[in-house]
Amino acid sequence: NAGVTQTPKFRVLKTGQSMTLLCAQDMNHEYMYWYRQDPGMGLRLIHYSVGEGTTAKGEVPDGYNVSRLKKQNFLLGLESAAPSQTSVYFCASSPGTVYSNQPQHFGDGTRLSIL
Amino acid sequence: GQSLEQPSEVTAVEGAIVQINCTYQTSGFYGLSWYQQHDGGAPTFLSYNALDGLEETGRFSSFLSRSDSYGYLLLQELQMKDSASYFCAVRGSGYSTLTFGKGTMLLVSP
Secondary structure: OOOEEEEEEEEEOOOOEEEEEEEEEEOOOOEEEEEEEEOOOOEEEEEEEEEOOOEEEOOOOOOOEEEOOOOEEEEEEEEEHHHHEEEEEEEEEEEOOOOOOOOOOOOOOOOEOOO | OOOOOOOOOOEEEEEOOOEEEEEEEOOOOEEEEEEEEEEOOOOOEEEEEOOEEEEEOOOEEEEEEOOOOOEEEEEEOHHHOOEEEEEEEEOOOOOOEEEEEEEEEEEEOO
């Protein structure tokens, strides 16, 4: 019963390096989301996807790119990491709009430090 | 856009009742949700209110007043394991996204 799986769990990068965070869900959910969480800031939406092959910008998209080539996977990329991107990144998924209440299911997070 | 206000911290003792308030401003309202997060772990869904009134799930209840743009989470018979952060969230105008408050840290003492 995996749910939402994020890899890696921890990573340290140097400024300017690139990396990709992987999110995989096995619940056949249509929607997937990437958030960042900083102390005192709550969860802020970076990008999201409402289906395979679609992506959209959230509240704080700058410096990030995403792809949803397969329904079960949602990738978050940092092209040139900056110290301001040091954060905990959460992936989430939820069913489609047919449900009036569509709770989001979260992964355990990726703790990313940019030096 | 959407914005939510909730207290940053609430303290209570075991066995007590605590209420965590949330006020929101949103251009379109499609429901108020509550999530719990322990020690920076995965947030987990607690409750959802689309209509005015009280929803009860065990020791937890959630209330909504759409006319006041206000809701609260009520936790009864507090246990030490209830120490966590609690986030309210509103459905975005695009329906498919949530905007979260900054969270309320609940500290339960013996």
